[in-house]
Amino acid sequence: MGSEMSTTSILDIQNLSVDIPTDSSTLHAVRGISLELNRGETLGIVGESGSGKSMTALALMNLLPPAAKRSAGCISFEGSDLTHATEQELASKIRGQRIGMIFQEPMTSLNPVYSIGRQLKETMTLHRKVSESEAEKRAIYLLEKVGLPDPASRLKQYPHELSGGQRQRVMIAMALMNEPELLIADEPTTALDVTIQAQILHLLRELQQEFGMSMILITHDLGVVSRAADHIAVMYAGDIVETGRTAEVLEDPRHPYTQGLLECVPGYRGTSQQRLGAIPGIVPAMTGTISGCAFASRCPRAADICKTDTPPTKALQQGRYFVCHEPNIQTPENTANTAREAANQTPEDSALKKGEPILTVDGVSCTFMVRRGLFGKRKPLQAMDNVSLTLNKGEVLALVGESGCGKSTLTRTIMGLQKPDSGSVTLNGRRIENLPPMERARMIQPIFQDPYSSLNPRKTIGEIITKPLAVHRIGSRQEQHAQARRIMELVGLPTRVFNSYPDQLSGGQRQRAAIGRALIMNPEVVICDEPTSALDVSVQAQILNLLLDLRDEMDLTYLFVTHNLSVVQHMADRVAVMYLGEIVECGDRDQVMTDPKHPYTHALMDSALSISPGETVPDPGLAGDFPNPMNRPSGCPFHPRCPLADQQCREQAPGPELIDNTLVQCWKAKTSGSQLKS
Amino acid sequence: MFTYILRRGLMAILVALTVSFGTFALFHYATDPAQTIAGEDAPQEMVDDIREQYGFDRPAAVQYFDWLGSTLQGDFGESYFWKQPVVQLIKDHAPVTITLALASLSVTILIALPLGISAALKPNSWVDRFALSTAVSAQAIPNFWLGLMLIILFAVTFPIFPVSGDATWRHFVLPSLVLGASSVPAVMRLTRTGLLDVLSSDYIRTARAKGFMGYRLILQQAMRNALLPIVSVLAVQLGNKLGGSVVTESVFSMNGLGRLAVESIFNSDIPTVQSLILIFVLTFVLLTLAADLINAWLDPRIRMG
Numbered sequence: 016m017g018s019e020m021s022t023t024s025i026l027d028i029q030n031l032s033v034d035i036p037t038d039s040s041t042l043h044a045v046r047g048i049s050l051e052l053n054r055g056e057t058l059g060i061v062g063e064s065g066s067g068k069s070m071t072a073l074a075l076m077n078l079l080p081p082a083a084k085r086s087a088g089c090i091s092f093e094g095s096d097l098t099h100a101t102e103q104e105l106a107s108k109i110r111g112q113r114i115g116m117i118f119q120e121p122m123t124s125l126n127p128v129y130s131i132g133r134q135l136k137e138t139m140t141l142h143r144k145v146s147e148s149e150a151e152k153r154a155i156y157l158l159e160k161v162g163l164p165d166p167a168s169r170l171k172q173y174p175h176e177l178s179g180g181q182r183q184r185v186m187i188a189m190a191l192m193n194e195p196e197l198l199i200a201d202e203p204t205t206a207l208d209v210t211i212q213a214q215i216l217h218l219l220r221e222l223q224q225e226f227g228m229s230m231i232l233i234t235h236d237l238g239v240v241s242r243a244a245d246h247i248a249v250m251y252a253g254d255i256v257e258t259g260r261t262a263e264v265l266e267d268p269r270h271p272y273t274q275g276l277l278e279c280v281p282g283y284r285g286t287s288q289q290r291l292g293a294i295p296g297i298v299p300a301m302t303g304t305i306s307g308c309a310f311a312s313r314c315p316r317a318a319d320i321c322k323t324d325t326p327p328t329k330a331l332q333q334g335r336y337f338v339c340h341e342p343n344i345q346t347p348e349n350t351a352n353t354a355r356e357a358a359n360q361t362p363e364d365s366a367l368k369k370g371e372p373i374l375t376v377d378g379v380s381c382t383f384m385v386r387r388g389l390f391g392k393r394k395p396l397q398a399m400d401n402v403s404l405t406l407n408k409g410e411v412l413a414l415v416g417e418s419g420c421g422k423s424t425l426t427r428t429i430m431g432l433q434k435p436d437s438g439s440v441t442l443n444g445r446r447i448e449n450l451p452p453m454e455r456a457r458m459i460q461p462i463f464q465d466p467y468s469s470l471n472p473r474k475t476i477g478e479i480i481t482k483p484l485a486v487h488r489i490g491s492r493q494e495q496h497a498q499a500r501r502i503m504e505l506v507g508l509p510t511r512v513f514n515s516y517p518d519q520l521s522g523g524q525r526q527r528a529a530i531g532r533a534l535i536m537n538p539e540v541v542i543c544d545e546p547t548s549a550l551d552v553s554v555q556a557q558i559l560n561l562l563l564d565l566r567d568e569m570d571l572t573y574l575f576v577t578h579n580l581s582v583v584q585h586m587a588d589r590v591a592v593m594y595l596g597e598i599v600e601c602g603d604r605d606q607v608m609t610d611p612k613h614p615y616t617h618a619l620m621d622s623a624l625s626i627s628p629g630e631t632v633p634d635p636g637l638a639g640d641f642p643n644p645m646n647r648p649s650g651c652p653f654h655p656r657c658p659l660a661d662q663q664c665r666e667q668a669p670g671p672e673l674i675d676n677t678l679v680q681c682w683k684a685k686t687s688g689s690q691l692k693s
Numbered sequence: 694m695f696t697y698i699l700r701r702g703l704m705a706i707l708v709a710l711t712v713s714f715g716t717f718a719l720f721h722y723a724t725d726p727a728q729t730i731a732g733e734d735a736p737q738e739m740v741d742d743i744r745e746q747y748g749f750d751r752p753a754a755v756q757y758f759d760w761l762g763s764t765l766q767g768d769f770g771e772s773y774f775w776k777q778p779v780v781q782l783i784k785d786h787a788p789v790t791i792t793l794a795l796a797s798l799s800v801t802i803l804i805a806l807p808l809g810i811s812a813a814l815k816p817n818s819w820v821d822r823f824a825l826s827t828a829v830s831a832q833a834i835p836n837f838w839l840g841l842m843l844i845i846l847f848a849v850t851f852p853i854f855p856v857s858g859d860a861t862w863r864h865f866v867l868p869s870l871v872l873g874a875s876s877v878p879a880v881m882r883l884t885r886t887g888l889l890d891v892l893s894s895d896y897i898r899t900a901r902a903k904g905f906m907g908y909r910l911i912l913q914q915a916m917r918n919a920l921l922p923i924v925s926v927l928a929v930q931l932g933n934k935l936g937g938s939v940v941t942e943s944v945f946s947m948n949g950l951g952r953l954a955v956e957s958i959f960n961s962d963i964p965t966v967q968s969l970i971l972i973f974v975l976t977f978v979l980l981t982l983a984a985d986l987i988n989a990w991l992d993p994r995i996r997m998g
Binding site (some may be wrong): 026076078080081102103106107110111112114116118120123124126127128130138141142175176186189451565599647 | 816895899981
């Protein structure tokens with residue numbers, strides 16, 4: 016190491032621990048980790064929830080919650096040791112000045128009662144003797160840099176007047192006010208839509224190069240880290256289990272946890288609709304001491320030694336090591352093969368089974384009248400405009416779009432919960448509004464996004480799952496319970512949780528319970544509304560595998576609403592892309608994903624960050640944010656953001672057109688492919 | 694902001710009208726005013742005479758609008774008992790109550806806010822424990838007892854302040870302490886929990902990451918957010934105090950609106966009681982309106998709503 020390293024290293028952390036005392040014991044959130052960051056580089060810290068990655072970031076600047084206790088051998092930042100710095104020194108010399116920080120929740124991370132301008136300026140005036148006007152000049156300059164149009168007038172706005180993406184841009188500008196040497200970004204894009212995520216990551220990269228900043232990027236998304244980080248540290252249960260250059264770690268993962276995580280990511284191996292590798296079990300309790308390897312209980316290769324002895328740190332080269340006993344070494348290719356074999360056991364041709372249309376949405380439009388304030392005019396909000404869609408028996412149709420595009424209104428309409436202004440929904444040849452509610456509920460069932468709030472906390476899992484049978488008065492109490500136990504077995508819930516309450520279950524188990532409740536009536540169509548977006552990757556993989564298995568076993572048809580394109584790639588037979596209440600493109604998955612016709616689909620696919628180290632985050636080439644549905648642009652609703660828009664697009668709305676078996680609504684669809692690629 | 698003020702103003706007027714109608718109806722239907730004035734044992738002719746004389750035989754709507762019209766012009770009628778205009782009575786008694794209310798509100802603010810803030814800054818410390826136990830005791834001690842204790846201590850044993858009356862500012866010191874102390878628990882607790890809530894929010898973490906700490910973090914970042922609920926509760930507390938604090942005024946023999954209200958109730962002085970109730974309620978309506986406007990000024994989300 017020595018002198019050569021110290022000239023390039025900006026941050027050197029040795030033996031950092033964070034302990035949080037609880038009522039009964041102590042939670043070890045971070046367990047003696049060591050990290051190093053080189054000047055001008057990006058270090059990605061990857062891990063699932065509870066792995067200690069955010070705690071690590073907060074510990075650097077001593078911003079931990081009051082109860083948490085930090086201990087560290089050394090946190091050397093530019094040669095000075097932050098472990099001995101007082102609160103006063105940290106606040107006046109380091110925080111916001113030399114180290115900037117961006118947080119995950121743009122919606123709550125800005126002070127709601129002060130204007131954007133004040134919050135930007137005070138970051139600078141707090142630390143430096145600059146005049147208001149100088150600070151304002153810098154604020155305007157940075158707002159322009161982060162891509163907020165009309166920055167001077169933005170200064171007077173308040174956080175609630177901005178969208179999530181805009182607020183995150185303000186956060187970034189705020190962190191850059193004093194030209195920090197180090198930027199810590201804690202899940203900076205997790206709460207944002209894909210195109211906005213790509214914009215923000217692209218922007219961070221540009222700014223980093225321009226200002227010569229070093230960066231710590233904390234994320235759970237391996238796709239993000241593969242493109243944005245130079246080095247990766249993989250955290251599990253408060254420890255770094257593997258670290259090294261991004262390409263080396265992702266292409267040749269050595270720790271079984273890293274390998275397992277990668278296998279969990281849909282589309283990592285470039286194959287679809289086969290079983291994902293899943294990591295069984297859940298993260299162990301972080302209290303007390305762990306004997307042996309923390310991952311042993313979930314590791315497919317664990318031997319006896321893993322459960323008793325602390326695993327050794329094995330260095331492969333400078334800055335590249337992993338922590339593992341390596342029992343019975345197995346290369347990742349082998350595990351991939353077993354996953355593939357498992358996949359082959361499921362009938363591969365099920366996707367090809369072209370059934371009859373089971374659900375038809377025909378020309379559905381829906382407009383809400385929204386009134387702002389007591390004396391405000393009622394304004395129309397067109398949530399859906401002439402939407403048509405067909406769902407065939409046995410297929411998975413993915414519905415993709417950003418927040419506010421009308422996905423929820425569409426699914427509500429399909430379930431008969433929202434009456435459309437015009438158009439019709441037909442289920443099994445019968446108009447949905449003519450179906451008795453009970454029969455409709457039997458045939459169509461939803462699975463919601465958040466398993467934490469979609470299950471009644473005061474009912475047991477058994478009661479929740481049997482409820483539909485009770486409502487429909489099917490069978491005796493004993494028969495209902497027996498049926499519930501059968502379903503629980505089917506969705507992989509241990510029957511001992513029958514009398515448990517939702518808060519006693521893990522997130523994955525809760526989602527299994529929600530799936531069980533949806534399936535107990537033997538529905539024809541299941542509406543999956545972002546069923547895995549609240550879950551960790553390893554759990555997401557388990558749930559996606561389960562949903563595909565159940566489709567084959569119970570002959571189900573899925574409408575799969577998601578914003579995660581790698582999930583689409585993994586699950587869907589066909590894809591429908593929605594923008595501002597219209598289906599702009601709909602066709603076979605491979606057709607839509609590899610050869611998109613609509614410029615919006617094109618931008619979406621560009622924003623999808625699959626794991627590919629060595630590639631950077633692409634610029635999605637979209638101008639601006641998702642528009643307010645209250646102010647629909649004239650002509651083609653996409654034209655203000657479209658790189659190909661011309662006079663015709665601005666004036667006339669395009670109609671649906673069939674090109675190569677794909678339904679597209681775009682004037683430029685025939686030529687867009689070649690134009691956008693160039 | 695303008696539409697917000699307009700909207701809230703109209704709502705306040707609507708509430709005031711509803712209340713005025715309620716007050717009117719209560720007295721004209723729950724009791725027979727003519728009988729009350731004449732007395733329980735008065736002969737029927739006398740009651741009828743009074744009914745005609747006072748106009749109680751006219752249709753209810755006419756009586757209501759007549760009463761509302763004169764009230765709006767500042768004519769609250771004539772007191773049956775004191776035989777003078779109610780307006781004059783209120784003018785005589787209001788200054789004592791208003792002075793006492795404002796002084797005691799200052800006492801509340803001066804004790805509750807610093808205590809609540811220091812408790813929130815160091816939760817579960819000795820400051821916090823002290824603040825919470827102060828709150829519990831202040832809540833448990835009855836007003837009249839605290840008043841008597843203060844009189845014994847500061848007027849009898851150490852004769853620093855006068856025992857009773859309302860002639861000089863010195864007369865107001867002890868009653869203000871008593872009345873002010875009664876509001877301390879509610880305001881203190883709200884300050885503490887409100888500030889604790891704000892201090893654990895994401896935007897305060899952002900502010901700390903920007904380099905804010907100490908009093909700047911509290912005053913320049915957190916306080917404005919924490920003030921919103923405090924403003925609302927202070928308005929209600931001030932309303933209670935302006936509504937006449939019967940016990941405190943009695944203990945210290947002060948001639949305020951509380952005493953006036955009690956005496957007019959005992960003497961069935963309907964015009965006075967009716968006017969006082971209307972004034973108390975309107976005070977509440979106005980204070981709530983004021984609190985809402987202050988909060989709108991503090992929080993852009995409310996004023997742009």
